[in-house]
């Protein structure tokens with residue numbers, strides 16, 4: 001009897017914007033092809049819709065409304081929830097960590113897509129890593145919201161003015177999307193919540209943004225960035241340019257000037273530092289056998305990894321220079337999805353003996369919300385600022401949420417936010433997680 005043909009396996013690592021888009025495209029193009037199996041491995045069993053993460057931190061949107069379970073949006077793929085431990089592109093095997101609670105597995109593949117995204121980069125500052133809050137995961141947003149409410153509770157009854165100032169000062173580091181949107185939302189939350197704390201006046205709270213570069217929101221025109229800065233300053237958010245952080249001990253942030261002739265240092269007293277100043281690929285990517293530069297996987301114009309046929313890298317963890325500027329593409333969700341589409345098309349071509357096509361990308365524009373019903377948008381060459389940019393942001397991003405039920409839930413959250421105050425209940429369920437310790441088990445499940 002002839003041996004049954006083994007199905008070809010496409011393994012996608014990472015369930016973020018790039019991984020999910022790639023799987024969905026492959027599902028659509030391969031249809032009912034019984035000869036190919038699509039497998040995804042990701043640490044979380046959901047896609048996190050990061051553009052709305054700051055609104056979870058500020059309590060405008062409920063926590064679960066911005067996450068889509070992978071099983072509900074990539075139904076045609078076999079899904080493994082787990083953390084990738086090692087990628088062996090020579091043996092075509094990916095190992096997934098085992099823990100005390102779960103068995104480690106080794107998954108063999110024929111084609112591989114690495115879409116493992118990025119993690120917060122602390123640039124080696126251990127004090128910052130230990131004491132700062134971050135804005136990258138759902139847990140980060142929940143922790144920050146709890147922290148803000150806790151600071152208000154403590155400040156309400158604090159009589160020492162110096163301690164009180166530290167409690168009510170919030171410093172956000174990084175003037176990119178994540179930092180600016182977080183600072184705007186933070187101020188909204190503080191202003192809304194302060195009315196429940198009779199001893200905390202609006203003028204008592206302070207939010208600052210520290211940015212090491214001479215401008216905020218890179219990628220936007222100077223005019224739009226200046227508008228954002230002006231609007232945020234009017235709302236009391238102090239944006240300090242050319243200011244880099246050199247340390248944080250949980251009470252004081254050390255800063256130094258980075259501009260010409262502004263090298264002087266100083267300290268800012270705060271109990272809460274939110275670090276959004278950079279990302280770096282996960283360690284799994286950095287220590288893989290795939291060629292990396294600055295930690296990101298170097299890819300060719302087809303998004304393939306040189307030297308390993310059938311291996312692609314997309315999204316934040318991939319490094320490709322924009323031919324127009326000669327500089328690496330910035331890490332955005334829009335770019336991650338565009339790369340995933342090309343990788344899925346090229347994978348399909350590779351399987352069918354077709355011709356691969358190079359990645360080409362033209363950004364449709366960018367948008368950011370900067371707090372209380374204001375935003376900036378640069379779309380198809382048009383610049384919009386203020387309320388209409390904010391309304392556009394909401395429309396566009398709402399339509400991008402991949403599930404109708406979540407879209408409705410977010411819309412309801414926004415509507416409720418117009419008519420009611422924010423909930424200031426502090427949930428003590430989530431604490432800052434200890435570094436995950438993964439135990440290696442003797443028994444490893446081999447998945448062919």
Ligand SMILES: Cc1cc2nc3c(=O)[nH]c(=O)nc-3n(C[C@H](O)[C@H](O)[C@H](O)COP(=O)(O)OP(=O)(O)OC[C@H]3O[C@@H](n4cnc5c(N)ncnc54)[C@H](O)[C@@H]3O)c2cc1C
Nearest residue numbers: 014015016017018043050083084117315316331332333336
């Ligand atoms: C607060 C915030 C706001 C943002 N706003 C915008 C915006 O408005 N517009 C925009 O275009 N971009 C925005 N971004 C950037 C955007 O989120 C990223 O560029 C985008 O998520 C990149 O997609 P990705 O698939 O490459 O990575 P990710 O979305 O990060 O996905 C990577 C996936 O891999 C998983 N993973 C990582 N390591 C492992 C491992 N070892 N094992 C298993 N799984 C692993 C992760 O859990 C995750 O599911 C924002 C980012 C943040 C943090």
